[in-house]
Amino acid sequence: MQMGYIRVSSKDQNEERQVRKMLDLGIEERMIFIDKQSSKDFDRPSYQTMKRFIREGDLIYIDALDRLGRDYDGIIREWKEITRELNADIIVLENRALFDSRKFKSMGDMGKLMEDQFLSLLSFVAEQERKKIRQRQAEGKAVAKANGKRLGRPQLNLNTISEQQKKVLQDNYKRWKTQEITGVQFMKLLNLKKNTFYKILKEFENTQSTTVEAS
Structure with missing residues (x-):
């Protein structure tokens, strides 16, 4: 069975681009699992539901590795659990030439070694990007606070309504x-x-x- 996993960082972000990719691959709409929250951990409702559905031989599509997560250790742990314990496969559409677990499996032990190396490299990059995002957010808040700007959504009042x-x-x-x-x-x-x-x-x-x- 084919499944698709989609994650966007917040409720304000649009998941339609990723959904369209999954539908174009022939994945049934009911087998597309969507989370609208950050990548800080894997305790996401739709992701955990998808994992309960996974059976041996299933194929899971993800748009990009950072849609799975940005936590270095967590990505490796989840990838190995799905591909080696649940015996399903994962394809990362953004890097499918490298990240198609079926290719690594066909290469035996050497494939596992190569998969671990590629996964470690890209997971590390994903985690560093997450750290950069958090640093930029913190710096932006500090600058705004120093300039006396109010953080968060502007408060509505009689003067600011339309x-x-x-x-x-x-x-x-x-x-x-x-x-x-x-x-x-x-x-x-x-x-x-x-x-x-x-x-x-x-x-x-x-x-x-x-x-x-x-x-």
């Missing part, structure tokens, strides 16, 4: 106050989450009070 949202707020505020619409309905109209919704409403009410006092 003009369309401000219009919806003005047009429907009285409807909400008179219970013509519920808070949940008002939130949906504004496309805001609960905490942000009530924060902005409070700001809006304060501006209204200020306007009345000024008049």
